[in-house]
Amino acid sequence: MQAFEAAARLGSFAAAAAELHLSPAAVSQRIRSLEAHLGVPLFERLARSVELTELGRAYLPSVRESLDDLAAATGGLFAPARREQLTVRTQVSYATTWLAPHLHRFQAEHPEIDLRLVCAVWSEALTPGEVDLDIHQGRGAWPGVHAQLLHHDDAVVVHGPGHLVRWGPIRDATDLAVRPRIQVLGFDDVWQRVLPSAPTSGPAGQATTVDTTIAALELVIAGDATAAVPERFARTAVRAGRVSVALAQSFPMRQAHYLLRPLEEPTPTARARAFLLWLARLDDDMPALPRVAEGDVG
Incomplete structure (x- = not known):
């Protein structure tokens, strides 16, 4: 063999x-x-x-x-304990908002593995075969690779404490149409589903576009706007009390998270499979946010 x-x-x-x-x-x-x-x-x-x-x-x-x-x-x-390195490439928002708060659990379960997280911006610096796991967000159609679905996500609208101080309670999505909002590049279609098509009582609120969910969450925390972000990426910030869910409902997203693998590449290594098993259990350990009841928003 x-x-x-x-x-x-x-x-x-x-x-x-x-x-x-x-x-x-x-x-x-x-x-x-x-x-x-x-x-x-x-x-x-x-x-x-x-x-x-x-x-x-x-x-x-x-x-x-x-x-x-x-x-x-x-x-x-x-054999004596021997350390192995696992390289995971993904986008910065996934690494920071979803993986980083919980990686200590994986490291406690697998002390023999040294984890290296590489964000897509550094892809050019990696040699072929250097990445063990490649996780991307999109619609599942990448040429020349096999895409395995990892997570389907909905979006939620979140706000920080400054929003309520400036604008008052949020009764429904109609209120948000005239207030400042933040949209994440690539998720622009989410706000089209959030905001009602009916006329509002005033001019449309100002929109700021950023290129990462991290930036959207930090702007929400520091300012008075709301943001539509993937629910998974908001879980830690909501449970830490840094932001709050603004509306009772969530909104479907066209993008999902996939594990990408070249068509000719063999199955993942043992250390990569250990990480994927831990990742699958993470949803059980950190379940989706409960939706607020109608009338309780704001």
Whole structure:
């Protein structure tokens, strides 16, 4: 299995032999034994390299996953503690508002993993294969990658204490139409669903556009405007009392969060799967915000 995985990754029996400290003949013999056992060819032998057959490509992800799990189990039982690094790339708002407040839990569960969070702005500095998990927000249609849905989110409207001091209680969305509001670039359509189409009693409120949810929340906290933001990103700020939910209802968003993976990339590593399992449990530990009852807003 090791010889097969190394030859598949390196594209050469000789290179696999050098990595495994074996002779090329020994690697070739091990792979021929595996092929004989399975009853199918796994490689096409070329003049200076090898290429996986269709069955070989299908078999490789399972072999890599099994070797990762075996290495993790062996290291956990018999080897001294060895630290591994997990690189997660995502947008800054997801990293700051959703992951950062809870990462201490993951680190307590997995002290052997050093986590590196990289925001999309640094993508150019990363070499291919350096990212273990790539989490993006969008509509799920990225060319050349497989997109696995992680979270579906709705938006909520939030305000800080300064809003009520300046404008008074919020009875319904009609009140918001004439008050200052903040919209996040890319989520502009949310305010179209929030604000009523009926005429208001005054001129439309001033709109400020920012490019991150972090900026929207900080402006709400410091000023007198409201903002429509993904509910997930508002949970920590609401529960900390920094902002309040302004309306009883939430509003659907066209964007969701996806785990992106190149089409030819094998399944996630053992450390990446551990992070994904923790991420799935995070919604149970930090459930969605309860909606305020009608008449209780503001």
